[in-house]
Amino acid sequence: MLPDTLNLTHNPKPETPLSKPAPAIAATQLDHYFGKNELRKQILFDINLEIYTGEIVIMTGPSGSGKTTLLTLIGGLRSMQAGSLKILGQEMHKASKRQMMQVRQQIGYIFQSHNLLSFLTAKQNVRMSLELHPQFFNQDINQIASDILATVGLGDRVDYYADSLSGGQKQRVAIARALASRPKIVLADEPTASLDKKTGRDIVDILQRLAKEQGCTILLVTHDNRILDIADRIVQMEDGRLIQA
Numbered sequence: 001m002l003p004d005t006l007n008l009t010h011n012p013k014p015e016t017p018l019s020k021p022a023p024a025i026a027a028t029q030l031d032h033y034f035g036k037n038e039l040r041k042q043i044l045f046d047i048n049l050e051i052y053t054g055e056i057v058i059m060t061g062p063s064g065s066g067k068t069t070l071l072t073l074i075g076g077l078r079s080m081q082a083g084s085l086k087i088l089g090q091e092m093h094k095a096s097k098r099q100m101m102q103v104r105q106q107i108g109y110i111f112q113s114h115n116l117l118s119f120l121t122a123k124q125n126v127r128m129s130l131e132l133h134p135q136f137f138n139q140d141i142n143q144i145a146s147d148i149l150a151t152v153g154l155g156d157r158v159d160y161y162a163d164s165l166s167g168g169q170k171q172r173v174a175i176a177r178a179l180a181s182r183p184k185i186v187l188a189d190e191p192t193a194s195l196d197k198k199t200g201r202d203i204v205d206i207l208q209r210l211a212k213e214q215g216c217t218i219l220l221v222t223h224d225n226r227i228l229d230i231a232d233r234i235v236q237m238e239d240g241r242l243i244q245a
């Protein structure tokens, strides 16, 4: 009898093993510095992070630990200095302005200060983001903007000026604006700050629902412990280093 370890039968194996899909966001040994010469200070240290398509990841951590710096690098709003950062397959280190812009077009941004234009209506604010995307040139962007505003519960406010909306309503417009063009990635920095508990909850529930419907990847920075449950994964930043929770 042959020993068990000797397998002489032909056992065809797939030529290439089943591989994981490429992550939407992949940072490897990423460092970042602010300041020049003797004022140069390292802010991010050896960041390694992979976020897969459809994942909702929350990043927490003390004030000043580097969360916003990392978020703006991932968003292509700041140039990479050291390490590798691939966003939707595009290497951001040494990327050209055009390449960075192409990446930015596939990202929706939601910031604490919603950055709405107060002299435009809710619909006009959402329309503006669609006007930047060539794939919407031949589409009825008024209708698309109205539809997404209805989805975030503002169907009766589409023609209200941003100025006349409450904080929670403005934040809903900001979500509608970020998601209207169906971005592959949404980056949100403290989207519930300055909102009361219920409004904050409503905002993240809307964000979660729309993201799952659209299959987009979300990276959300927050200090708000009340919304941690929407995350598939929580990562923590401390003194410029990432600790996976």
Ligand SMILES: Nc1ncnc2c1ncn2[C@@H]1O[C@H](COP(=O)(O)OP(=O)(O)OP(=O)(O)O)[C@@H](O)[C@H]1O
Binding pocket: 034, 035, 043, 061, 062, 063, 064, 065, 066, 067, 068, 069, 070
């Ligand atoms: N443009 C800049 N020039 C110099 N230092 C900066 C700059 N932006 C941020 N910093 C410093 O980098 C560090 C990280 O800041 P960052 O805003 O990324 O932290 P954070 O974790 O997002 O903080 P918070 O939770 O308070 O928003 C801080 O020490 C901050 O002072």
